[in-house]
Amino acid sequence: MDFxxxxxxxxxxxxxxxxxxxxxxxxxxxxxxxIMLQQTQVATVxxxxxxxxxxxxxxxxxxAADQEDVMPYWAGLGYYARARNLHRCAVExxxxxxxxxxxxxxxxxxxxxxxxxxxxxxxxxxYGERSPILDGNVKRVFTRHFGIAGxxxxxxxxxxxxxxxxxxxxxxxxxxxxxxxxxxxxLGATLCTRGKPACDRCPMADSCIARRDGRQAELxxxxxxKAIPERETCMLVLQHEGSFLLQQRPEPGIWGGLxxxxxxxxxxxxxxxxxxxxxxxxxxxxxxxFAHTFTHYRLHIRPWLVPVRAVSLRESxxxxxxxxxxxxxxxxxxxxxxxxxxxxxxxxxxxxxxxTSKT
DNA sequence: AAGCCGGGGTG
DNA sequence: CACCCAGGCTT
Numbered sequence: 001m002d003f004x005x006x007x008x009x010x011x012x013x014x015x016x017x018x019x020x021x022x023x024x025x026x027x028x029x030x031x032x033x034x035i036m037l038q039q040t041q042v043a044t045v046x047x048x049x050x051x052x053x054x055x056x057x058x059x060x061x062x063x064a065a066d067q068e069d070v071m072p073y074w075a076g077l078g079y080y081a082r083a084r085n086l087h088r089c090a091v092e093x094x095x096x097x098x099x100x101x102x103x104x105x106x107x108x109x110x111x112x113x114x115x116x117x118x119x120x121x122x123x124x125x126x127y128g129e130r131s132p133i134l135d136g137n138v139k140r141v142f143t144r145h146f147g148i149a150g151x152x153x154x155x156x157x158x159x160x161x162x163x164x165x166x167x168x169x170x171x172x173x174x175x176x177x178x179x180x181x182x183x184x185x186x187l188g189a190t191l192c193t194r195g196k197p198a199c200d201r202c203p204m205a206d207s208c209i210a211r212r213d214g215r216q217a218e219l220x221x222x223x224x225x226k227a228i229p230e231r232e233t234c235m236l237v238l239q240h241e242g243s244f245l246l247q248q249r250p251e252p253g254i255w256g257g258l259x260x261x262x263x264x265x266x267x268x269x270x271x272x273x274x275x276x277x278x279x280x281x282x283x284x285x286x287x288x289x290f291a292h293t294f295t296h297y298r299l300h301i302r303p304w305l306v307p308v309r310a311v312s313l314r315e316s317x318x319x320x321x322x323x324x325x326x327x328x329x330x331x332x333x334x335x336x337x338x339x340x341x342x343x344x345x346x347x348x349x350x351x352x353x354x355x356t357s358k359t
Numbered sequence: 360a361a362g363c364c365g366g367g368g369t370g
Numbered sequence: 371c372a373c374c375c376a377g378g379c380t381t
Contacts, residue, residue: 033376034376035376035377036376037375037376037377038375038376038377038378039364039365039366039374039375039376039377039378040365040366040367040375040376041366041367041368041374041375041376042375042376043367043368044366044367044368044375045376076365076366076367077365077366078364078365078366078367079364079365079366079377079378080364080365081363081364081378081379082364082377082378085378085379112378112379113377113378113379114377114378115377115378115379116377116378117376117377117378118376118377118378121376133376135375135376135377136374136375136376136377137375137376138376140374154360155360181376184376185376188376189375189376193369194369194370194373194374194375195369195370195373195374196370222373225372225373252363252364252379252380253363253364254363254364254365255364255365256364292365292366293365293366294363294364294365294366295363295364295365295366296362296363296364334365334366335365335366335367
């Protein structure tokens with residue numbers, strides 16, 4: 001009872017008001033922030049957001065750009081389909097909406113990469129539309145406050161939460177939707193956190209079921225996570241006169257659209273893998289293996305440094321490019337590849353990096 | 360309904 | 371290390 005107005009009152013006094021995407025009603029800026037913030041924390045997003053906005057200040061600038069020019073500004077953020085969809089949206093808005101962002105949450109949902117919650121957030125912030133959100137923060141706040149057990153990603157539980165979200169808005173005529181939506185996010189991000197919720201400072205503590213029953217640690221119910229599989233790959237660091245050979249990853253798929261190192265099966269060897277690309281190895285150095293963990297599997301990477309003489313390449317299914325060391329910064333590289341190449345460049349290709357020498 | 364898609368922060 | 375984060379799309 002009285003849920004939404006209390007959230008608003010708390011937000012105005014204790015919420016966040018100076019995030020880079022606040023204090024604007026520009027749908028473009030709001031939209032960009034919502035996409036970047038999908039499954040990504042605020043502190044991670046901020047520098048990406050600033051860089052992106054500087055390069056693409058409005059939907060016209062983004063729509064006029066090639067996707068190729070967009071990807072470097074997303075490299076390292078993850079979920080690269082978000083960037084591809086963002087660019088598709090901009091093209092679509094310029095073509096189908098006369099350059100104006102769609103005026104309702106329902107219309108916004110038709111755009112690629114924007115679901116119900118993201119559309120509602122954009123509509124609430126930009127237009128004040130009375131559409132509720134249901135993101136990770138809201139799921140945590142609601143499951144605790146209303147004592148909803150069960151994995152929130154399950155359809156049945158999620159439907160209950162959507163119904164609760166709708167009910168809170170309907171029960172509050174004249175609600176300031178921007179403040180309410182921001183308040184839910186702020187509460188989840190700053191007080192009703194996963195680990196140690198600050199119930200002593202929470203404006204909803206007196207009506208919170210989890211608080212009453214001492215079940216804050218059990219809600220929201222954890223999802224049962226299966227053991228993640230292990231995968232293994234070898235990567236070729238083909239090097240010629242200070243440049244590295246990069247291949248553009250196909251989409252869809254992991255790292256789609258990013259530039260990565262050529263890979264070969266662990267059963268094969270770096271020399272034949274290099275020759276398969278039309279390159280003759282001068283040497284081959286096994287670099288230190290390392291692991292990279294994704295949400296759904298762990299990838300063991302075994303990199304080989306292979307200096308080559310000729311740079312004539314064979315026909316390849318993937319776009320390929322020789323990239324000088326000092327131009328790597330401008331390329332859209334997967335995080336582990338960036339780390340690997342940066343390490344090589346920073347160390348000046350010194351032998352200390354090699355676990356084993358020539359084989 | 361379940362799997363796919365990343366990287367980083369947190370405890 | 372496990373778990374989670376301003377989720378959405380495909381199968």
